[in-house]
Amino acid sequence: MPRSAESAIPPRPLRLIAGAAIAIAIAVLIGTLFWSILGAATGTASGARTDIGYLIYITTLQASLSTVLSLMVGVALAWALNRLRFPGRGLIIGLFASAIVTPGIIVAFGLLAVWGRAGWLGGLNVPIFGLGGVVAAHIILDAAFAARVLLARLDAIPETRLKTGQSLALPAWTRFRVSDWPAMRGTLRGLAAIIFLLAFTSFPIVLLLGGGPSVQTLEVAIYSAVRLDFDLVTAVQLALIQIAICAAIIVASAAFGQISSSLDRPTSPRWRDAGGARALQWIVLILALLGFASPLVAVLLNGIEGLGDMLVRPAFWRATLTSLGVGAASAVLTLILGLTIAAARAASSSRLGRIAIGVPSYAYLAVPAVALALGAFIFVRNLGVPPDTVAPIVVIAANALLSLPFVMATLAPPFDAIARSRGKLIRSLDLGGVRQFTAIEWPLLARDVGLVLALAFCFSLGDLGVIALFDTKDFVTLPLLMVRALGAYRTNDAGTIAALMLVITIVAFTALPALFERLSRARA
Amino acid sequence: MFRFTLAFAALLALGLPAAAQDKPTLTIYTYDSFAAEWGPGPQLKTGFEATCSCTVEYVTAEDAISALRRVQLEGATTNADAVVGLDTFIAGEARATGLFAPHGLTLDLAMDWTDPDFVPFDLGYFAFVYNKETTPTPPASFEELIALPDDFKIVVMDPRSSTPGLGLVVWIKEAYGDRAAEIWRGLKPHILTMSRGWSEGYGLFLSGEADMALSYTSSPAYHIVAENDQRYAAAEFTEGHGEQVEVSGILKSSPHQDLARQFLAYMASPEGQKTLPTTNWMYPVIDLGADLPAAFGPQPAKVLPVDEATVTAERNAWIEEALAAIR
Numbered sequence: 001m002p003r004s005a006e007s008a009i010p011p012r013p014l015r016l017i018a019g020a021a022i023a024i025a026i027a028v029l030i031g032t033l034f035w036s037i038l039g040a041a042t043g044t045a046s047g048a049r050t051d052i053g054y055l056i057y058i059t060t061l062q063a064s065l066s067t068v069l070s071l072m073v074g075v076a077l078a079w080a081l082n083r084l085r086f087p088g089r090g091l092i093i094g095l096f097a098s099a100i101v102t103p104g105i106i107v108a109f110g111l112l113a114v115w116g117r118a119g120w121l122g123g124l125n126v127p128i129f130g131l132g133g134v135v136a137a138h139i140i141l142d143a144a145f146a147a148r149v150l151l152a153r154l155d156a157i158p159e160t161r162l163k164t165g166q167s168l169a170l171p172a173w174t175r176f177r178v179s180d181w182p183a184m185r186g187t188l189r190g191l192a193a194i195i196f197l198l199a200f201t202s203f204p205i206v207l208l209l210g211g212g213p214s215v216q217t218l219e220v221a222i223y224s225a226v227r228l229d230f231d232l233v234t235a236v237q238l239a240l241i242q243i244a245i246c247a248a249i250i251v252a253s254a255a256f257g258q259i260s261s262s263l264d265r266p267t268s269p270r271w272r273d274a275g276g277a278r279a280l281q282w283i284v285l286i287l288a289l290l291g292f293a294s295p296l297v298a299v300l301l302n303g304i305e306g307l308g309d310m311l312v313r314p315a316f317w318r319a320t321l322t323s324l325g326v327g328a329a330s331a332v333l334t335l336i337l338g339l340t341i342a343a344a345r346a347a348s349s350s351r352l353g354r355i356a357i358g359v360p361s362y363a364y365l366a367v368p369a370v371a372l373a374l375g376a377f378i379f380v381r382n383l384g385v386p387p388d389t390v391a392p393i394v395v396i397a398a399n400a401l402l403s404l405p406f407v408m409a410t411l412a413p414p415f416d417a418i419a420r421s422r423g424k425l426i427r428s429l430d431l432g433g434v435r436q437f438t439a440i441e442w443p444l445l446a447r448d449v450g451l452v453l454a455l456a457f458c459f460s461l462g463d464l465g466v467i468a469l470f471d472t473k474d475f476v477t478l479p480l481l482m483v484r485a486l487g488a489y490r491t492n493d494a495g496t497i498a499a500l501m502l503v504i505t506i507v508a509f510t511a512l513p514a515l516f517e518r519l520s521r522a523r524a
Numbered sequence: 525m526f527r528f529t530l531a532f533a534a535l536l537a538l539g540l541p542a543a544a545q546d547k548p549t550l551t552i553y554t555y556d557s558f559a560a561e562w563g564p565g566p567q568l569k570t571g572f573e574a575t576c577s578c579t580v581e582y583v584t585a586e587d588a589i590s591a592l593r594r595v596q597l598e599g600a601t602t603n604a605d606a607v608v609g610l611d612t613f614i615a616g617e618a619r620a621t622g623l624f625a626p627h628g629l630t631l632d633l634a635m636d637w638t639d640p641d642f643v644p645f646d647l648g649y650f651a652f653v654y655n656k657e658t659t660p661t662p663p664a665s666f667e668e669l670i671a672l673p674d675d676f677k678i679v680v681m682d683p684r685s686s687t688p689g690l691g692l693v694v695w696i697k698e699a700y701g702d703r704a705a706e707i708w709r710g711l712k713p714h715i716l717t718m719s720r721g722w723s724e725g726y727g728l729f730l731s732g733e734a735d736m737a738l739s740y741t742s743s744p745a746y747h748i749v750a751e752n753d754q755r756y757a758a759a760e761f762t763e764g765h766g767e768q769v770e771v772s773g774i775l776k777s778s779p780h781q782d783l784a785r786q787f788l789a790y791m792a793s794p795e796g797q798k799t800l801p802t803t804n805w806m807y808p809v810i811d812l813g814a815d816l817p818a819a820f821g822p823q824p825a826k827v828l829p830v831d832e833a834t835v836t837a838e839r840n841a842w843i844e845e846a847l848a849a850i851r
Contacts, residue, residue: 040597051851054851105724109727112731112733116732116733117732118731118732129717204720204721207682207685207719208717208719208724210717210718211716211717211718212717212718212850212851213682213847213850214850220684220685220720221684223684224684224685226593227587227589227590227593227685228589228684228839229840230593230596230617315561377594377597378597381597388583480556483556483723484556484557484560484561484562486723486724486727487556487557487560487721487722488557488560489726489743489746489747489750489805490562491727494727
């Protein structure tokens with residue numbers, strides 16, 4: 001990184017302070033939650049322990065495989081989607097992105113509806129249980145999301161660069177190497193950290209598809225320490241191991257040199273690759289459709305049956321309203337936090353400062369949901385507030401913090417790119433921080449902001465981790481209603497709710513980015 | 525967006541408890557599916573409120589163990605008057621917390637019951653449920669199951685995260701004692717997966733991924749009564765079946781102990797018991813005669829009683845043994 005580029009970053013002390021304050025607040029919050037748990041521990045030592053070493057090994061292996069393969073598939077898919085134009089493209093992109101925010105268990109059942117022994121392709125005898133099945137499910141969840149985020153970066157490659165490349169008639173591979181790869185590289189690290197964390201902390205999906213105790217996850221041991229043994233000291237120790245491993249991955253990914261991504265308004269490139277590459281793009285797309293979209297389509301089809309009954313149920317509408325409220329509230333909160341941190345990170349010229357500001361926003365994802373819920377419960381009680389009344393606030397805040405890494409992965413690279421590529425312009429025009437945002441950043445970021453809002457909204461809409469563990473009483477969201485239906489033998493009702501959640505998610509992912517892009521164009 | 529927020533605020537306001545009422549509120553900690561729309565909670569609440577001049581309020585946790593953990597965390601300052609839905613596997617631990625008061629009730633039950641602290645309200649027997657069309661001749665014992673070809677698959681639940689999962693560990697231990705590890709090793713090739721909870725595991729079975737799933741002998745009754753689907757049955761095992769008795773306890777710290785006692789008595793009364801089979805899909809603890817749907821069928825010929833003290837002391841060692849055998 002040339003020093004001249006760094007010095008071009010406009011000084012923004014207020015942004016730095018605000019971002020650092022949020023980063024510190026998150027770190028303090030996590031510390032407080034653990035402190036609360038330890039404070040409540042009565043010091044009872046539990047009896048025999050499952051082989052923790054093995055759990056750490058298998059969880060790390062599984063998460064690493066999931067991460068590497070998801071990123072490879074994600075890059076290939078983003079590449080294909082960036083080049084190809086076809087009717088229904090927008091809807092398919094929305095469908096792909098919706099996987100990551102759909103409760104994992106729904107996706108797993110969709111996967112089984114296609115590949116399981118009683119599924120559409122059951123005759124192929126694909127071994128879906130075991131390490132392969134778990135990794136496959138994680139790829140479906142995460143690769144399509146990675147593709148969605150990477151596609152946004154490819155779409156933002158400046159038109160001038162594309163025109164130059166086209167006039168030079170660059171072959172497909174060279175084009176990928178000199179144009180696409182640099183645009184995606186800056187985002188890959190954040191994505192890798194997120195996918196690793198998601199796979200590492202994945203719990204029901206691993207147990208459902210793992211095929212027994214040989215493929216499991218550290219979270220099951222943490223959950224068991226809290227629930228079955230009520231051994232809070234061990235639970236905190238295990239949670240800290242998990243956080244340490246995840247933190248090592250996050251810091252490692254953040255510590256690589258700064259890579260700036262290119263940035264421009266999304267364009268509709270009319271530069272097609274040559275025949276062979278184009279054929280490959282179609283193959284990638286068709287395989288991805290078969291692999292990713294089919295489980296989700298299976299979920300939708302399974303849900304149609306009970307639709308009429310569900311739509312007349314008041315409990316369903318109450319839960320829908322609650323879910324939409326939680327989703328909207330935490331989406332707005334996530335966006336505010338994410339914009340502040342990403343802006344602060346981009347305004348910092350020291351590598352250490354960037355890590356210190358950026359890393360805490362990921363840390364929350366590494367905290368086991370059960371520790372989170374327990375810590376929040378004890379903390380709130382220690383404050384003298386009845387946990388029931390603050391359940392909605394805790395759920396909204398927890399979901400906002402859980403979505404924050406996704407927001408960072410989406411917003412941080414373009415913010416950096418702006419600071420680097422438009423820094424000199426901003427300095428020479430002597431723009432203030434506010435004008436910098438409204439005149440330069442917002443028009444370039446609006447589409448990403450839409451994506452981020454959709455992500456955070458849907459993530460909270462489909463959340464099962466926090467809501468299921470924190471005391472909820474009358475506070476019932478759609479995923480909770482689904483779990484209740486499943487627990488009361490009502491598989492069909494659960495299927496219908498799952499399908500409706502998926503529909504809301506796809507709509508949000510299709511509509512919000514488009515809406516925000518239109519807003520930005522209207523203002524510009 | 526703003527309208528959502530408004531609607532949400534209105535929703536929150538509705539959720540808050542109504543201001544100062546004369547009627548006492550009986551706060552009951554229970555597991556989520558008990559208080560859910562389809563569970564027994566709403567009917568029991570309505571039935572009891574008609575007689576008690578009080579308000580019943582359920583506070584739910586993910587499962588009964590979590591409800592107990594919540595009471596433990598809250599200690600003497602808990603709002604709970606009673607905990608409903610504990611079972612024989614955690615009753616020993618619950619008793620040891622010293623938070624529960626003797627129930628003081630004279631119970632007229634269809635079972636021997638001498639527990640001074642906890643009142644039973646329903647019971648079930650762990651069993652493997654199968655589809656009669658696809659599995660015309662189910663195994664009649666663990667050993668027959670083990671002898672089947674490896675492609676005969678069962679779904680079980682993780683004993684660390686699920687009560688039926690723990691129930692299976694105890695069931696096999698009671699039936700086979702020192703041979704338990706050998707039985708688990710034999711089961712290993714048949715175990716399709718070990719799901720986190722009963723719902724997902726049973727869902728796998730219903731969607732045709734496995735031939736049998738760990739559940740209760742009363743599960744087929746749900747399909748018969750609620751869905752008019754006669755295909756499912758529970759395989760009767762000659763070793764006998766593990767038993768789970770669901771119980772409730774009154775908290776010492778409760779200012780409404782009498783009310784709580786009345787509620788527990790109501791749950792064990794014919795009126796209360798009548799609601800349980802078709803909402804919780806478990807057997808009643810009194811003889812309901814014709815009020816028990818015929819679909820429930822006879823109870824298993826042989827039942828393996830759970831020894832609370834042994835389970836409390838040995839539980840983790842048994843879980844370790846089972847997991848090690850199938851890893």
